[in-house]
Amino acid sequence: MIKPLHRNLLLATVGLCVVGGGIAVSQTQPLAPVEWDNRRLDTLDRNVRRLERALTQRNAVGQPVLVEPDPEVVALQGQVGEMDRRLQDLESSLQRITRDGEQTAFKLDEASRDNTALRNRLNDADTRIKALEDQAKAAAAAAAQAAAAEEATKSPTGSAAGDLTAARALTDAAAQAQAYEVLIANWPSTPQSAEAGYRLGDLRRAGDDMNGAVQAYAGALNGWPTTPWAGETTLKLARALAATNRNPQACAALGEFNRRYAAAASAQLKTIAGQIRTQARCT
Numbered sequence: 282m283i284k285p286l287h288r289n290l291l292l293a294t295v296g297l298c299v300v301g302g303g304i305a306v307s308q309t310q311p312l313a314p315v316e317w318d319n320r321r322l323d324t325l326d327r328n329v330r331r332l333e334r335a336l337t338q339r340n341a342v343g344q345p346v347l348v349e350p351d352p353e354v355v356a357l358q359g360q361v362g363e364m365d366r367r368l369q370d371l372e373s374s375l376q377r378i379t380r381d382g383e384q385t386a387f388k389l390d391e392a393s394r395d396n397t398a399l400r401n402r403l404n405d406a407d408t409r410i411k412a413l414e415d416q417a418k419a420a421a422a423a424a425a426q427a428a429a430a431e432e433a434t435k436s437p438t439g440s441a442a443g444d445l446t447a448a449r450a451l452t453d454a455a456a457q458a459q460a461y462e463v464l465i466a467n468w469p470s471t472p473q474s475a476e477a478g479y480r481l482g483d484l485r486r487a488g489d490d491m492n493g494a495v496q497a498y499a500g501a502l503n504g505w506p507t508t509p510w511a512g513e514t515t516l517k518l519a520r521a522l523a524a525t526n527r528n529p530q531a532c533a534a535l536g537e538f539n540r541r542y543a544a545a546a547s548a549q550l551k552t553i554a555g556q557i558r559t560q561a562r563c564t
Contacts, residue, residue, distance in 0.1 A: 441468035445477060458484045465500070472508070475501045479514040486521060495521045505541055512542030516553050523561040532563035 438444050441464065448460035461481040465474045478501030485493035498518035502511065519534035535558055543551060 436463070436467045441471045441473035444468065445473040448477065449480070454484055454488070472506075475503070475506055475508070476510070477501075479510055479517075482514070482517065482521075486517070491521050491524045495525060495527075505537065512538060512546045512550060515542060516550060516557060519554075519557050519561070523557060528561040528563070531557065531561040535561070535563060 436444055437447055437460075444460070444464040444467065448457055448464060451457040451460055458481055461477040461484070464477045465481070468474050478497050482494045482497035482501060485491075485497055495518065498514055498521060501514055502518060505511065515534055515538040519531045519538065522528075522531035522534060535554055538546075538554055543554070546554075
């Protein structure tokens with residue numbers, strides 16, 4: 282087996298021409314490929330050892346050995362040097378590309394963060410705009426509703442007497458009830474408002490809304506008017522109170538009828554008053 286030192290020396294001297302002090306080893310022409318086996322390797326190892334000893338002896342006596350490189354080896358070394366330079370250039374280019382890639386990646390990360398921030402701002406702006414639009418729609422709907430309500434409560438004729446005449450001329454019960462409500466709202470504390478109240482009470486009682494009838498009749502009798510319909514309306518109030526299980530209030534209404542309207546009331550109204558008194562169990 283060839284030792285590493287011998288192998289290195291062999292590789293350094295193969296193809297070289299050694300000249301110095303009468304010893305010369307020169308290359309003549311390329312040899313045919315040699316098939317190496319253990320015997321040839323051992324022979325080569327012995328020759329290398331001899332060459333080492335000869336070189337050592339000549340160096341020791343002051344006869345240096347001049348080694349003339351093989352032109353092919355020189356050319357090969359030049360090619361290796363060129364390849365080494367190209368590899369260095371490639372390494373420098375690769376490092377530059379790596380740096381450029383890192384910078385590009387950093388810029389892409391910054392752009393991604395900027396895009397995310399911009400998207401969040403756009404989403405926030407869109408949410409705020411939608412909220413403003415919803416508020417505007419709600420405000421417009423409220424204004425429209427208020428305008429409609431104002432229009433609905435607006436006096437149709439401009440006077441209490443005209444509104445009452447117009448309401449009485451209506452044939453639809455719901456429209457007539459609404460007209461009476463508008464009159465009461467526009468012309469409170471007027472005789473027409475009181476009359477509209479008792480007529481509204483009749484419409485509600487006919488619609489089986491006894492609580493609404495009580496409210497309308499009570500509004501019509503505010504201040505206990507002396508109009509012809511006041512006595513009958515008082516009995517209607519008492520009957521509606523008894524129908525809604527408010528017997529004490531019904532008896533109190535009958536007491537007002539007796540004090541204020543019974544003297545001028547017809548026999549029929551007095552009979553109705555007695556029936557209500559029995560129904561409400563008045564003492």
